[in-house]
Amino acid sequence: MGAGRKGCPPxxxxxxPSWRVARxxxxxxxxxxxxxDGTKHDVDVRPGMTVMEGxxxxxIPGIDADCGGACACSTCHVYIDPAWVDRxxxxxxxxxxxxxxxxxxxxxxxxxxxQIKVTEELDGLQVQMPERQI
Ligand code: FES
Numbered sequence: 001m002g003a004g005r006k007g008c009p010p011x012x013x014x015x016x017p018s019w020r021v022a023r024x025x026x027x028x029x030x031x032x033x034x035x036x037d038g039t040k041h042d043v044d045v046r047p048g049m050t051v052m053e054g055x056x057x058x059x060i061p062g063i064d065a066d067c068g069g070a071c072a073c074s075t076c077h078v079y080i081d082p083a084w085v086d087r088x089x090x091x092x093x094x095x096x097x098x099x100x101x102x103x104x105x106x107x108x109x110x111x112x113x114x115q116i117k118v119t120e121e122l123d124g125l126q127v128q129m130p131e132r133q134i
Contacts, residue, residue: 062129
């Protein structure tokens, strides 16, 4: 076993859990995904991932993401909770164009989840999936 590890102080931002393996301590953002029928899924998503990846990695139904996040399919479409619309970065032109192919897009609330990068500031974000994707 690693001689000398026991006495090493943890690095900044890291901690030594009881089993002596370094683990990064960082904030997660809790995102609520709401299915079209109202079923809610609260998921902790790691900053740096996209809202789509948070759904995909947690098996949330209603976000298909057929293109894998390349902004080329619009099957990751959601409606953003009105309280959050202005707190997200604006859509870029490519997302705007692709939203034209989404099922019943809303001019204000619709977003493609593969284009929304999760940050700790998005903790509490709520998104609702449409009745269907395309
Ligand atoms: S996953 Fe295809 S556009 Fe978002």
